[in-house]
Amino acid sequence: MSTSPERAIPEPVSQEGEVQSLSHSPESLQARVQRTLEAARERGASDVQTVVSHSVGLELGVRKGEIETLEHERDQSLSLIVYFGQSKGAASTTDFSDQALIDTVEAACRIARYTEPDPYAGMPDPAFKAADWDDLDLDHPWDCGAADATELARAIEAAGFAADDRIENSEGASVSTRRAIAFLGDSQGFMGGYRSTRHSLSCALVARDAAGMQRDYAYTVARHADDLTAAEQIGREAAERTVRRLGGRKLSTRNCPVLFAPEMARTLIGSFTRAISGPAQYRESSFLLNAVGEAVFPAWMQIEERPLTPRALGSAPFDGEGVRTRNRPLIADGVLHSYTLDSYAARRLGLETTGNAGGARNVTVAPGDKDFAALRAEMGTGFLVTELIGQGVNMVTGDYSRGAAGFWVENGELQYPVEEITIAGNLKDMFQRMAAVGTDVDRRGNIHTGSILIESMTVAGD
Amino acid sequence: MIDRLAQQTLLDPAGLGDSELSTLLGTTFGHGIDGGDCYFQFASQEGWSLEDGIVKSASFNIERGVGIRVVRGEQTGFAYSDDIAMPAMLEAAKTARSIASAGQSGRIAVASRSPSRPALYVPDNPLDSLDEQAKIDLLKEVDAVARAEDSRVTQVMCSLAGVHEVVLVLNARGELTTDVRPLVRLNVQVIVEQGGRRESGTSGGGGRFGYQYFREEDRAAGYAREAVRQALVNLEAREAPAGTMKVVLGPGWPGVLLHEAIGHGLEGDFNRKGTSAFAGRVGEQVAARGITIVDDGTLEGRRGSLNVDDEGNPTQQTVLIEDGVLRGYMQDEMNARLMGTQSTGNGRRESYARLPMPRMTNTYMLGGDADPEEILASVDDGLYAVNFGGGQVDITSGKFVFSASEAYRVENGKVTYPVKGATLIGNGPDVLTRVSMIGNDMKLDTGIGTCGKEGQGVPVGVGQPTLRIDGMTVGGTQAA
Numbered sequence: 001m002s003t004s005p006e007r008a009i010p011e012p013v014s015q016e017g018e019v020q021s022l023s024h025s026p027e028s029l030q031a032r033v034q035r036t037l038e039a040a041r042e043r044g045a046s047d048v049q050t051v052v053s054h055s056v057g058l059e060l061g062v063r064k065g066e067i068e069t070l071e072h073e074r075d076q077s078l079s080l081i082v083y084f085g086q087s088k089g090a091a092s093t094t095d096f097s098d099q100a101l102i103d104t105v106e107a108a109c110r111i112a113r114y115t116e117p118d119p120y121a122g123m124p125d126p127a128f129k130a131a132d133w134d135d136l137d138l139d140h141p142w143d144c145g146a147a148d149a150t151e152l153a154r155a156i157e158a159a160g161f162a163a164d165d166r167i168e169n170s171e172g173a174s175v176s177t178r179r180a181i182a183f184l185g186d187s188q189g190f191m192g193g194y195r196s197t198r199h200s201l202s203c204a205l206v207a208r209d210a211a212g213m214q215r216d217y218a219y220t221v222a223r224h225a226d227d228l229t230a231a232e233q234i235g236r237e238a239a240e241r242t243v244r245r246l247g248g249r250k251l252s253t254r255n256c257p258v259l260f261a262p263e264m265a266r267t268l269i270g271s272f273t274r275a276i277s278g279p280a281q282y283r284e285s286s287f288l289l290n291a292v293g294e295a296v297f298p299a300w301m302q303i304e305e306r307p308l309t310p311r312a313l314g315s316a317p318f319d320g321e322g323v324r325t326r327n328r329p330l331i332a333d334g335v336l337h338s339y340t341l342d343s344y345a346a347r348r349l350g351l352e353t354t355g356n357a358g359g360a361r362n363v364t365v366a367p368g369d370k371d372f373a374a375l376r377a378e379m380g381t382g383f384l385v386t387e388l389i390g391q392g393v394n395m396v397t398g399d400y401s402r403g404a405a406g407f408w409v410e411n412g413e414l415q416y417p418v419e420e421i422t423i424a425g426n427l428k429d430m431f432q433r434m435a436a437v438g439t440d441v442d443r444r445g446n447i448h449t450g451s452i453l454i455e456s457m458t459v460a461g462d
Numbered sequence: 463m464i465d466r467l468a469q470q471t472l473l474d475p476a477g478l479g480d481s482e483l484s485t486l487l488g489t490t491f492g493h494g495i496d497g498g499d500c501y502f503q504f505a506s507q508e509g510w511s512l513e514d515g516i517v518k519s520a521s522f523n524i525e526r527g528v529g530i531r532v533v534r535g536e537q538t539g540f541a542y543s544d545d546i547a548m549p550a551m552l553e554a555a556k557t558a559r560s561i562a563s564a565g566q567s568g569r570i571a572v573a574s575r576s577p578s579r580p581a582l583y584v585p586d587n588p589l590d591s592l593d594e595q596a597k598i599d600l601l602k603e604v605d606a607v608a609r610a611e612d613s614r615v616t617q618v619m620c621s622l623a624g625v626h627e628v629v630l631v632l633n634a635r636g637e638l639t640t641d642v643r644p645l646v647r648l649n650v651q652v653i654v655e656q657g658g659r660r661e662s663g664t665s666g667g668g669g670r671f672g673y674q675y676f677r678e679e680d681r682a683a684g685y686a687r688e689a690v691r692q693a694l695v696n697l698e699a700r701e702a703p704a705g706t707m708k709v710v711l712g713p714g715w716p717g718v719l720l721h722e723a724i725g726h727g728l729e730g731d732f733n734r735k736g737t738s739a740f741a742g743r744v745g746e747q748v749a750a751r752g753i754t755i756v757d758d759g760t761l762e763g764r765r766g767s768l769n770v771d772d773e774g775n776p777t778q779q780t781v782l783i784e785d786g787v788l789r790g791y792m793q794d795e796m797n798a799r800l801m802g803t804q805s806t807g808n809g810r811r812e813s814y815a816r817l818p819m820p821r822m823t824n825t826y827m828l829g830g831d832a833d834p835e836e837i838l839a840s841v842d843d844g845l846y847a848v849n850f851g852g853g854q855v856d857i858t859s860g861k862f863v864f865s866a867s868e869a870y871r872v873e874n875g876k877v878t879y880p881v882k883g884a885t886l887i888g889n890g891p892d893v894l895t896r897v898s899m900i901g902n903d904m905k906l907d908t909g910i911g912t913c914g915k916e917g918q919g920v921p922v923g924v925g926q927p928t929l930r931i932d933g934m935t936v937g938g939t940q941a942a
Contacts (some may be wrong), residue, residue: 063536063735069817072541072557090521094544100524107522114594118518146560169736206737206858215737215858248859253705253941283513284617284653284660389854390863392885392937396653396662401702401885401937403854403863420861422885422937424704460704460887460937 020141020179024054024076024096026193032078032101033185039105040082041187045112047123049321050080053182060146062153063172070146073178082108086117123321124343124353126188130324133317137310139195140224142177149175152231156203159235164243169206171215173235176200177225190322198313199225203238209246216241216387221444223311241386244407248419250461251408257382257435258423258457259375259409262442264385265365265452269303271393271400271427272296273360273447276336278345280395287398287428288336295334297431300368303331305340307361314446320357328354330363365437365449372440375451377412383459384409385423398427421461430454464574467585468630468640472502472526476547480572483632486548487570490530490555491634494562497533497795499773500555502546502630503814508589511621512601515609529814532558533634533796542815570636578776582760582767583670585642588624591672597622600648600673600682607686608652614697615690616660617653622646624673631774639774645669645765645921647909648676650685654693663693664867667908669763685908692849692868695880702869702884702938708844709886709934710837710872713905715850717924720755721825721913722853722862723890724748728782728790729915730797730808730820732857739860739891740788748788749894752830755783757792759807759823765909766824766923773809777823780806783894794820812918822913826925830900834928837899839875845936846870846877847886860890885937893931901928 032052040048057073078101079092089111093104144152156173176199183193202219218237220229229237260268272288280286288296297303307325309315318324321343329337341349342357370378385406392402401424407414438450464473473479478486486500503525510520528551529542539561541554592600601620608618625645632638647668654661665688667681676682711719724740732738740748749755759777761767768777773795781789793801794809797820810821838846846869853864865885870877906925913922 067537067561069538069540070561071817072554073815074541074543075815076544088519090519091523092521093524095524095526096544104522104524107524110594111520111522114598115518115520116516116598118514118516121518171735171737212860213737213739213858215856245859250935255941283619284655285662289660389856389861390865390885390887391852391854392863392865392883394662394883396660397882399882401865401883401939403861403885403887403937405859405861419859420887420889420935422704422863422887422935424702424884424937424939426939458704458937458939458941460706460935460941462706462935 020056020177022054022056022179022181023074026181029054029181029183029193030191033183033191036078036080036101036105037185037187039102040080040109043105043109044084045082045109046085047083047187048080049123049186050078051182051184052078053180055178055180057176057178058146058149059174059176060149060153061172061174062150062157063170065154065157067150068172078104080105080108082112083122084112086119086121087112087115088118088121089115120344120347123186123188124323128323128353129190130192130318130322136308136315136317138197138223138315140197141179142197142199142225144175144177144225152201155231156201156235159232160203160205160239163236163239166207166209166243166246167205167239168208171204171206173203184322186322192318192322197223199228201228201231201234203234205238205242207242207246211247214242214245216245221313223313245405245417248405248417250420251418251459252462253460255456255458257379258454259379259382259384260452261384261386262440262449262451264388265449266442266445266447267388268452269363269365269447269449273340273363274395276330276339278339278341281339282345282348285396287395291336292338294336296336297331297334298434299334301331301334301434302366304329304364305360305362306364309362312362314361316361319355323353323355323357325355325361361446363447367439367441367450368437370436370438372438372451375436375438375453376409378436379409379453380412381410383418400425400427400430421459423457423459425457430457464638465640465642467642468628471504471628472546472630482548483572484569486551486555487572487632487636488568489552490532490559491570492568495532495534495634496799498531498634500632501529501772501814503527503627505625505627506589507623507625509621509623510597510601512605513619515605517598517601525813527814530554530558531817532562534562536800537561538817540817572632572636572638575637575639575774577769582762582769583644586644586672587626588644588646588672589626591674597673600676604650604682604686607683608650608690611687611690612654612694614654614656614694615652616655620650622648629772631772633774637774639770641769643670644672646671646673646675648682648685650689652689652693654697656697659697661693661696663689663691663696665689665692666910669765669909670767671763695868699880699882701940702881703845703936704938704941706933706935708841709931709936710841710844710846711929711931712848713901713903713928714925715907716847717826717907717926718850718853718864720827720926721822721924722855722864723888723893724755724782725822725825726855727857727860727890728792730791730793730801733791734797734801738857744788744790746788747786748891749783749786750897751786752900753783753786753894753897754828755825756781757808757822757825761824764824764906764923765911765921766822768823771807771809772811772818773805775805775807775809777807792820792822794818810920812920816918819915821915821920822922824906824923824925826906827927829902829904829927832899832901834901834903837901837928837930838872838877840899841872841930842874844872846872855890861887862890863887881938887935887937893934896932897929898932899930903927
């Protein structure tokens with residue numbers, strides 16, 4: 001049940017007009033939640049929890065000035081978990097017919113007759129449930145039809161082509177907008193939901209020189225269309241990022257400092273949040289096993305979870321079990337403060353839920369006092385990584401080895417593009433050897449961090 | 463004739479007969495439209511998982527819907543509906559058609575396409591191939607085998623998953639094709655612990671069968687023992703080397719090399735658009751002599767196999783590289799038409815809610831004549847990698863990676879000690895020119911691959927013989 005529940009908006013649906021109107025009203029979704037709960041209770045379930053969601057969207061792609069794809073999205077889903085004592089069953093469907101609702105409930109109940117009792121299974125303690133919550137300002141429908149989207153996408157791509165003569169091809173520019181509504185309800189009486197929106201612009205370009213082709217991209221994503229970066233800026237940024245990769249070289253194998261640009265630094269923090277998640281802990285599959293109270297990072301590091309930030313992409317007033325979320329520290333002065341737990345993981349570990357059913361939200365690394373240029377200067381000579389490919393992260397041991405591309409830096413200045421190398425280390429050690437976090441925070445996702453400088457890693461190349 | 467199950471599952475509930483389908487086709491396609499399809503799909507799937515020695519959770523999911531795609535020139539209009547019923551489909555058709563200027567609505571006759579060869583899999587629902595208790599018993603046996611294998615095993619997590627998919631494709635020409643596809647998968651992960659050091663091992667397999675497949679040839683227990691073996695090897699692993707060296711790849715799943723290094727780069731869409739590092743290179747030597755690589759969707763029961771692709775075209779064996787020379791691309795209908803060639807039966811999609819694209823099926827290299835022992839014995843200083851996690855490729859620059867999860871140091875022709883997992887990186891268009899020995903032990907993987915492209919996952923297979931590559935960059939931590 002990773003679907004994030006959504007909150008009811010009081011205004012009647014008819015006032016939405018034509019702007020991204022949803023085909024299911026909050027009332028009809030809530031009614032479906034109620035029917036699902038009742039159908040499960042009638043079949044003997046001791047507890048039940050269900051999510052009913054619906055979304056509409058438009059995605060338009062333009063390539064070389066012409067529309068390439070126009071996709072209209074319209075999704076709906078119903079999922080539920082039933083408990084028969086300590087036995088659990090789950091089922092879901094995209095079919096909203098009355099018969100499908102019954103079939104899905106019966107499928108979940110049938111499964112629960114076979115699964116074995118798990119002493120830790122069950123619903124969250126009602127005391128932790130959200131009782132009321134603030135509007136987190138997540139619903140901003142965008143009046144952007146296919147014609148407007150076409151114009152925008154053309155403007156993005158045209159700006160990209162105009163930015164540099166070496167841009168000779170395109171994978172296209174795209175505009176996407178999506179609006180969703182969902183309700184979560186359970187047999188303890190919880191019912192909550194809300195609407196949310198997500199809009200984005202993106203562009204991927206191809207440049208060529210004598211040595212070959214390079215591709216790169218730029219994008220912007222926000223809850224409100226006003227918060228998107230301007231179309232032309234996305235095109236220019238995609239062109240700049242693409243052209244600067246031309247003439248990439250390998251490095252010789254060496255140990256050196258590595259500076260992760262913000263969009264790559266995010267992946268390091270992503271490994272951290274996975275390592276402190278409930279399942280990684282109780283499955284003993286974490287390189288930060290039983291690490292609460294330990295100095296995981298240098299003493300200057302502060303990381304918080306901020307699920308209640310208005311308009312942020314990862315915000316939610318309650319988690320996937322209806323437990324209230326709250327802004328709280330994960331790392332305080334370098335020390336691990338808490339895991340991220342849902343009620344099941346919490347019972348397994350003898351702790352309390354932290355409102356993290358569905359994951360950590362808006363994980364925020366406190367920026368230091370240096371901007372990107374100052375961080376490069378602090379590094380002096382080393383490797384700036386702007387792209388990582390492959391998985392290459394062993395969550396059990398923390399061993400880290402990934403394909404990388406970026407730039408060789410001397411005296412804080414970019415010297416030449418680098419490609420076809422790997423960077424390697426161990427995440428436990430890399431975390432300890434973080435030297436600084438930049439002020440250049442990237443907020444385009446669920447993890448917000450600036451650039452991160454690591455004192456030393458192994459670069460493998462020629 | 464239409465498959466009875468497809469008829470009963472997808473058409474009858476909505477009262478869709480020839481007349482309705484003709485009207486749908488006429489409304490969707492017709493004058494000024496180059497292609498497209500109405501893709502009807504019903505999929506039921508389940509997953510059972512074991513942890514702490516008990517099967518504590520399971521899930522069941524049903525998806526049903528129709529995707530309507532209209533293609534004109536290089537343009538695609540697309541809409542879908544979770545509701546298979548005439549009003550919703552006509553609405554979706556109107557939306558999908560909005561890319562084309564309005565043409566007249568008419569009717570297009572429906573003609574069923576008959577299978578061109580015997581089916582590659584039995585259409586029975588794999589979810590019904592064992593009763594629920596037997597599914598649980600199977601997982602418990604896997605758990606017991608893994609725990610009995612070694613006292614250092616501390617955690618066993620295993621899962622059993624099955625999908626039953628019924629597909630009906632009605633294309634713009636009025637051709638109707640059906641396919642009923644089973645798919646099963648069993649996966650085992652173990653954690654072992656020794657003196658405070660913790661390592662993991664993973665194994666599994668599957669294909670287009672019922673669950674009995676895992677009972678045959680002791681496969682389920684074999685996966686459990688293999689996962690434990692890998693984890694124990696990793697307990698002894700030392701730091702991996704860093705730098706460029708000779709690499710010997712084992713047979714089977716290490717064929718993920720081919721999938722990343724050349725497979726994606728030979729998909730029709732990237733080549734039509736000129737964004738692949740292989741674009742315009744048909745006829746050029748891109749691999750060492752002796753190397754032949756095919757994509758083959760016609761292998762019986764394989765995870766990547768299909769009777770017909772998601773555009774209703776029969777899958778085939780497509781030669782990608784023959785004796786080192788680039789021969790051709792993998793095509794769906796749209797890219798084939800725009801490049802003046804034929805579909806190779808590689809048009810695939812994750813579901814009715816997503817657009818089809820050229821995708822791989824089972825991609826593998828044919829065997830050579832070298833004895834694998836001889837290949838290892840020929841390496842004075844290098845790496846022997848036998849198991850991998852996933853990989854990734856930048857199709858434009860050609861740079862690709864794949865990550866070893868079980869590897870050994872080779873010194874003076876002998877396998878000396880295990881090393882930690884490391885990522886290998888190379889350049890697709892030239893890595894295969896460095897293959898100096900090809901083993902006689904061609905093997906396909908056990909049926910575990912899922913390929914992701916533009917956010918769509920589809921099941922695929924890979925395979926290769928033991929290979930010696932003279933110079934790949936190994937991303938360990940020990941700089942020489």
